[in-house]
Amino acid sequence: MKTESIQQIKTTLTTINNRDDERIKLWQADERNGVQQALAQWDRRLQRYEKELALFEEMKQFENNARSMGHRLIVGIDEVGRGPLAGPVVAAAVILPKDFQLLGVNDSKKLSAKKRDELYDEIQNQAISIGIGMVDHHKIDEINIYQASKMAMGIALEDLCFTPDYLLIDAMKLDVDIPQESLIKGDARSISIAAASIVAKVVRDRLMEDYAKMYPGYGFEKNAGYGTKEHLLGLEKQGICTIHRKTFAPIKNMH
Incomplete structure (x- = not known):
């Protein structure tokens, strides 16, 4: 049997997400330094x-719990833009399918742009419906x-293609006649709210980038309207x- 090259092994390792894969045992016995390095790298990636x-x-x-109570269209709602000195507050409402699979979804503040x-x-590809x-x-x-x-969240809810039967909301209660759960730090605890926080953040950041072209000198494209040093300096200079x-x-x- 022809020995696989280190590069071939490296390439194959990128497709393996199971520690019990027979090939791993085989490569662990391979004495080549490059193979052991590749395995160590694979192990870190797998962790x-x-x-x-x-x-x-x-x-x-929270979504599973709502489904166990018989709810089917569960929406996560979150907003961004409470703290900035400029621009709108933007909310998103996201209904995800039961089989939604997307690793890395988390509170939008914890993620890089x-x-x-x-x-x-x-999220746009997989969601059942998104309201802004x-x-x-x-x-x-x-x-x-x-x-x-609160108003932005209500508008996002109205903007959905379907009427949800359960709401998961980040730290807020809405005046609507739909069963709801308000979760403190919900964007880091519920997959639907986290998805809504990502959508709202991207929509708002892109909008502020457009505003930066209309109102240069405040750094809106970088600070999204928050009171950074550059923004405060712009206010001082330009009003x-x-x-x-x-x-x-x-x-x-x-x-």
């Missing part, structure tokens, strides 16, 4: 994979950010722009 898989299963518990974009595309709700800076100033966040929230400090003291 990461197993950890992600365990987290994914754990984050499905690149990872969020990848997961966003996959936005409430602009004018309304935020008028009714306050808490009420605006406020149209999309700034007038009730937020330090802006409320500037006009």
Whole structure:
């Protein structure tokens, strides 16, 4: 039998996600240094994979629990953009299928922009329905950010193609006649809320990148409207722009 090259083994290892695979035992007996290095690398990758898989299963518990009570269309709802000094608050409502499989879904704040974009595309592909709700800076100033966040969530819910029969919401209760569960830090505990947080974050970040072209000098493309050093410097130099929230400090003291 012809000995496999180290490169061939490395390539094959990328397809193996099972520690009991017969080939692993075979390669463990291979004395070549490169093979042992490849196995060590594979083991580290598999540990990461197993950890992600365990987290994914754990984050499905609220959805599984709702299904065990007979609910079928379970929606996760979350919003982003409470803290920024500019731009809207954006909410997303996401209904995932029962067999949804996508490792790496987590609270959007814990993910890199690149990872969020990848997961966003996959969520768009797999979701049964996605609703988006936005409430602009004018309304935020008028009714306050808490009420605006709640309103954005309500709009996202209305935007869905189907009426869900169970809501999983990140730290909020909605005034609708649908059974619901409010989860503190829900975006790190429920797969549906985490998916909604990713969708809302990507939608809002892209919107703020567009605003950056219209209102340069504040760094909106990098800070998404949050009060970073660059943003505060821009405010100092240029004053406020149209999309700034007038009730937020330090802006409320500037006009």
